Amino acid sequence: MNIIFKEISKKFAEFTDREVAALDKVSFGVEENEFVSIIGPSGCGKTTLLKIVAGLIKPDTGQIQFSGTQERPKAVMVFQDQGLLPWLTVLDNMGLGLELQRVPKAVRREQVLEFMKRVRLDGFENYYPHELSGGMRQRVALARAFLTNPDILLMDEPFGSLDAQTRIILQEELLNIWRTEQKTVLFVTHDIDEAILLSDRVLVLTDRPGKIQEIIEIPLGRPRDLKIKDTPTFIEIRWHIWKLLEQEVRKELKLS
Amino acid sequence: METAGTRSSQRIETFVKKDGPPNIFVRNREKLTTIGIIFASLLIWEILSRTDLISRIVFPAPSRIITQFFNGLVTGKYMTDMTITFSRIFSGFAIGGGAALILGLLMGFSRRIRKILDPIVAALHPIPKFALLPMVIIIFGIGEASRTAMVSIGAFFPMLINTMIGVMQVNPTYYEVAENYGASRFDLFRKVALPASLPFIIGGMRLSLKSALTITIGVEMVFGNTGLGSVLWLSWETMRMVDMYSVLMIVSIVGFGLTWLLEVLKKILIPWHQEIRSAE
Numbered sequence: 279m280n281i282i283f284k285e286i287s288k289k290f291a292e293f294t295d296r297e298v299a300a301l302d303k304v305s306f307g308v309e310e311n312e313f314v315s316i317i318g319p320s321g322c323g324k325t326t327l328l329k330i331v332a333g334l335i336k337p338d339t340g341q342i343q344f345s346g347t348q349e350r351p352k353a354v355m356v357f358q359d360q361g362l363l364p365w366l367t368v369l370d371n372m373g374l375g376l377e378l379q380r381v382p383k384a385v386r387r388e389q390v391l392e393f394m395k396r397v398r399l400d401g402f403e404n405y406y407p408h409e410l411s412g413g414m415r416q417r418v419a420l421a422r423a424f425l426t427n428p429d430i431l432l433m434d435e436p437f438g439s440l441d442a443q444t445r446i447i448l449q450e451e452l453l454n455i456w457r458t459e460q461k462t463v464l465f466v467t468h469d470i471d472e473a474i475l476l477s478d479r480v481l482v483l484t485d486r487p488g489k490i491q492e493i494i495e496i497p498l499g500r501p502r503d504l505k506i507k508d509t510p511t512f513i514e515i516r517w518h519i520w521k522l523l524e525q526e527v528r529k530e531l532k533l534s
Numbered sequence: 535m536e537t538a539g540t541r542s543s544q545r546i547e548t549f550v551k552k553d554g555p556p557n558i559f560v561r562n563r564e565k566l567t568t569i570g571i572i573f574a575s576l577l578i579w580e581i582l583s584r585t586d587l588i589s590r591i592v593f594p595a596p597s598r599i600i601t602q603f604f605n606g607l608v609t610g611k612y613m614t615d616m617t618i619t620f621s622r623i624f625s626g627f628a629i630g631g632g633a634a635l636i637l638g639l640l641m642g643f644s645r646r647i648r649k650i651l652d653p654i655v656a657a658l659h660p661i662p663k664f665a666l667l668p669m670v671i672i673i674f675g676i677g678e679a680s681r682t683a684m685v686s687i688g689a690f691f692p693m694l695i696n697t698m699i700g701v702m703q704v705n706p707t708y709y710e711v712a713e714n715y716g717a718s719r720f721d722l723f724r725k726v727a728l729p730a731s732l733p734f735i736i737g738g739m740r741l742s743l744k745s746a747l748t749i750t751i752g753v754e755m756v757f758g759n760t761g762l763g764s765v766l767w768l769s770w771e772t773m774r775m776v777d778m779y780s781v782l783m784i785v786s787i788v789g790f791g792l793t794w795l796l797e798v799l800k801k802i803l804i805p806w807h808q809e810i811r812s813a814e
Contacts, residue, residue, distance in 0.1 A: 332714050355714045360707045365729040365806045375715040378725075406806040426715065 279344060279351050279429040279462045281308040281331065286340035288326055299487030300326045301337070306481060306490060310345075311460040315473035317519065318483030318491075319526045324466040327488070328355060328432040331464060347429075354428035358435040361419045362407040368394075368418055369403035375426035390425065397421045397455065413444035420452065424459055433465045437472065446504065449475060457501060470519050474512055475502060482519060485526040492522055594776045603780035612765065612784055619754065619762040619788065623746045626685025631742045633686075634693035635735065641694075642701020643727050655694065663688045663745070664752055681753045688749035692741035700734025701727050733807045736800055743792045751785060762788070 285303040292298045300323035308314050316324045329335040331342065332355045344351050354375065355361075362371045369390055370377075376386045394400045399421060407415055416436055423431055436452075437445040449472060456463065467473050473480045474496055482491045494515060498506055506512055559566065576596045582588045583595040606612045641648045641655075667684060674680040708726050717725065754763025762785050769777035800807070 329710075334710055334713060353714075355710070357707055357711065360705055361711055363708055363711065363726070363730075365732070365804070374712070378712060378715040378717045378721060408806065408808055 280310050280346070281430065281462065282343040282345075283307070283327075284341040284343070286327070286330065286337045286342070288323065288330070288335065288337045302487040302489050303340070304483075304488065304490055306493060308462055308464065309478075311462055312479065313456065313463045313465065313477045314479050314481060315465045315467055315477040316481045316483060317467055317470065317473045317523065318488060319485045319523065319530050320468075321486050321530075322483045322526075323486065323488030324483060325434050328434050328464055328466055331430060332432055344429075351429035352426065353430040353432055354423045354426055355432040355434060356416075356419050356423045356436045358438045359412065359415065362415055362422075364407050366406075367403060368399065368405050368407070368410070371407065371418060372399075372422045372425060375422060379426070393421060393425045397424075397451075411444075412440050413448060416440065416448060417451065420448075420455070424455055424461075427459075428461065431461045431463045433463065435466055435468065438468065445469075445472070450503070452476065453502065470516050470523070471507060473519070474498075474515050475504075475506065480515075480519065482522045485530045491526070494519065591773065591775060594779065598776050599779040599783070602776045603783050606780055606784070612762070612781065615760060615762050615765050616784060616788070618760045619750055622681055622685055622750045622754075622761065623743065623788075623792075625682055626750065627689045627739075627743055627746045629682065630686030630689035630746070631693040631739065634690045634738075634742070635697055638694045638697025638735075638738070639701060639723075639728070639731075642698040642731065643723055648698070655691075659691050659695070663691075663749060667753070667756065676757065681750070681757060684753045685746050685749050688745040689742040692745055693735075693738040696734050696738025696741065697731065700731030700738070703734070704730040732804050736796060736803065739799070740793065740796045743796070744789070747785075747789055747792065 284305050286301055286305070287299070287303055288301045289297045289299045300321075304323075304327065316327060318324055326335060330337050332353045333350060334355075363374065366374065369387070372394065373381075373386045373390045376389065377383075381389075391400070391403065394403060397417065397420075399418060402410070402414070402418075407418075410418070420436065437448050440448065453476065465473070465476060477496055480494045480496060482494065483489065484491045496515065498509070498511060555561070579588075579593065580595050580597060583590045583593050637651070641651055663684070666687060667680075670680050670683050670687075674683050704727055708730055709722055712722055712726050750761065751763040751766070754761035755767040758764045758767065762781055766778060766781050766785070769775070769781060
């Protein structure tokens, strides 16, 4: 699935008389099965962009083109946390997407159990989300998203609330699943290393209202692992992105 | 055990944890003290009453009250009235609480319905419900209908407000998750709003039953004839204080019973819920 954004703008009414611009004429394209990260200061409209693709928010002006389909593509979102419904067991949470698409219960159950085995979540089907660690919860959320076989995967800081070690493991897991289940991915993050490690391209947004500051190609081969972080290319890109972000963050903090 | 010694310029702190659990009395020190206080008070009351240092008519000895209470249980003396009181609580709760549940869900879920009805609820809610009794009697007469109406009104508001708040406090992310997977508005209501607000709804049921109990007893005192409230009132009028206290015990047990019922309901309906209690 190939996506083209054309001059997408969105404002939010903060109070009745004041509007805050979240996105300002954002245009870019995403290739089929490409992994694109979006990075930028807090409140720059990264999440808004994902929700627009998901169909949860409508932009004020602009256009999105999805190639090769007349219908709205299936774009599934993975949230930072609280993406699992606390009253559903792991089994029901993972089957939620299928349930809402009216897949019969027996079929659903079979598909979910099979997929759980694949991502080594079997044995946890009757657990409630609060009985799992944060990392486990995100594994379930990730598995649920892949299970519905979406055209586009939208990830809103899915590892943002995890500790640094768990985050590394889950980044690797995501790369592993993604390698076998190729999808077009839009991945929002605050973490520069995470963006470079995972992506084909990194989109750097400005402070509010979000505009595209730069789109950076990541010329690193795949499959990748942690060692890649020590290569000169990686270090150079990391520094480059930080320099872009630093100005924006300073602006936001009124430090410049 | 902790010992600290200083020798020249170093400090050593040594820790040794005592083996074995402390004995049963040490472990339950607070609980035992509570029980002790209760027994001591009853004992003092018993002595004061038997020695006539306090009026044995106003404060009959606890031993007599308890004997009477068990007597009542064994002979089934209070059984009819207890059944009547229970059925009044539950029919009022079913009518008032049921209506409130439906209305509360709608008000919580639909901003439009809430905006229309909220001012009306806000105006009616602060009225002390018992003050409505004369009006209710004028409308429904002095029969069972008035009692049911009063209990229903009492059960209505706590249920309504808890349910509405329960739906309003649902984390918006949960709706987005379901919507993202293609949920219709009805799906959002049935699969998100309803289960997510269950802890508040059960909290509302608890307050609603409590209010139903209070109003039931009150109404029975005023109307007389039947129910635990009327037995309480009659025993006062005829100065049968032992009876009064033992009925009071039964009324408290009814209250405990309702609370227990909701604890059971909580375990069945919301096993996923961790302790976040609704405000009382």
